[in-house]
Amino acid sequence: MVFTLVLAYGAARLCVWLHTPIPWMIGPLLLTSVVSMLGLPTRGAVPVRNAGQWVIGAALGLYFTPEVGALVVGLWWAIGLGIVWALGLGLGFGVWLRSVHARRLSALPPGQLFSTTYFASAIGGASEMTLLAERHGAQTELVAAAHSLRVLLVTVTIPFAMQFWGVHALDLGSTVVREVHWPGLLLLGSLSFVGAWAMQRMGRANPWFMGALLVTMVVTLSGYAWSAIPPWLSAAAQLVIGVSLGVRFTPAFVHTAPRWLASVGLASFAMMLLCAGFAWVMAQLTGLHPATMVLGTSPGGIAEMSITAKVLQLGVPMVTAFQVCRLVAVLLLVEPLYRWWNARKPVERP
Template sequence: MRSTLSKLLTLLLAWAAAEGCRRLRMPVPWMLGPLLATALATMAGQPTRSSLRLRNCGQWVMGASLGLYFTPPVVAQLVGLWWAVLAAVAWALALGAAYGRWLYRSCAGRLRGVSDAALRPSAYFAGAIGAASEMTLLAEREGARTDLVAASHSLRMLIVVLVMPFGMLLAKAWWNLETVDLVPPASAPFAAAGLAWLALFTGAGGLALQLGRLPNPWFLGPLLVAIGLSATGTAPSGVPTPLSNAAQLVIGVSLGVRFSPLFLHTAPRWLAQVALGTLGLLAACAAFGLLLAWATGLHAATAILGTAPGGMTEMSITAKVLQLGVPVVTALQVTRLVAVLVLVRPAYRLWARQP
């Protein structure tokens, strides 16, 4: 009973924060408001709670919503950008390895109770630009301190999710942009019966990936199914804005509740270095995004957001809300997630041999 009440109160706090951010005209208010409010409340020791089922539903809705942007003309143009996607993957792997090396050298011998044998894999997997839960699991198999890895990914996620929407909003103002799309979006209109069919199809995709134990099944499964429907012109309905807003809210809550009071006491020097390094990652990725934009003809705002070192779901949501080339950003982020998950552990073998 207490757990249910805590979840309801947390959702009420998140809704109030989202409304406040919306009235203040903040970017991505339905995700940033709940994230900030629940993170602050959780670190203050308040009994905030997040529902795993609601988070999965939120990812389900956002995956389906983002997949509908992949219309036939968009897919045709994305195919021509395959080399840019591969370049972004190679960049992410190289940058993550370099960041991990810097993190290791800056903390070696300076973290009480952390041996060098544990610090090496901890720094590498903390620096990897991949999904937090999967990186933490892989790090544990290599003998890392999982608390350090999890804390670093949580802090990096918080910084990137806070910085990128505001940065992209400033970029839109700087370039006087309204929207950035490869081609004008042509998503299916909302239809109640069609939405039920869309939920059925995309839900089956999420369930299939969950049974297959693949990462982020309730985002990737619906996303892939929705891409298939949209690319073939058979999408039965669009996703209404209120439903998309609710999905962003529960995702924001699920991110915010990670920041327990103990988080602030997790190796302060380590967290300080992670924060500093994250700012460096943002700058490096922005520079690479500008280079990619120059080479491909994409708008710089889209390329920067697509290569940002943030979470796949959060960066795709930012692209959707700010209308900054959703298909390109989603394609870059999803491909990077899968590639890093497959390649990061073999790459660690080479990385660990270096002094």
């Protein structure tokens, strides 16, 4: 683990020197992925990853001032459309995957092929979708590989696209607290830790991110601005999150159905383009900047897209609200939708 963290730190410093977007996450993610796939001994640690998610969740919650909260509530309809879009896009992705791999995965029973492609295409968290896939008899290694690859491609592609676009610093007028006050930081850290611990005890998805985010949101929406998060702590959190993503790409991952991975990669880029078009339409309807809507509706992970918005200062509260609401909706609806969709195809049940 020490070897992995040292490599990740060197990659982050190199990306800072190269002026890449979100260097403290992109550098560790890319180098750890490559080194892991080459078979070198890399390792992440769940407690370290949880700590990184805790810090990022608290940092994002600081953006939800009362004024921003009122704006988010006023755009509830746009968030709802984003949820419908994500569910529909996932269904379409699953239908396409199934049609492409019907022959190549012909050894699978029809019901297992359906569940594998369905849960591999749902735009949700990798761990949660893999657990649901296992419950319904899917090929979990294909589901996990599909989500890992999608998140990697989105996390790397979109920040560089934003840098090429030249958009940044849309949040400069935000009233978020920018000074570090150690007593306030200690109090905020303690409360957000309790929130994260409580979410974990309740078995919720992404508990360390969501718990810290929700507690800090409540504090900030109440008008309290106790402290900012130190930049070095935010950078360290981004580094360990990048490592936690990178160590998924083992040599076994490289040998996981190459044609399946190629199809997922192609579909991931197609989804990014479709989401960009949807984001432009939503930007016209809401008056928000298109860059904010791109991050809010992109098929990436909630932490990764929110970090991108934070570092580039691209409408952090709206991006976080869109991504959080989509995550919750997908977790609540993806299994009932699976049962409904599968019930329409009785001949394909195993």
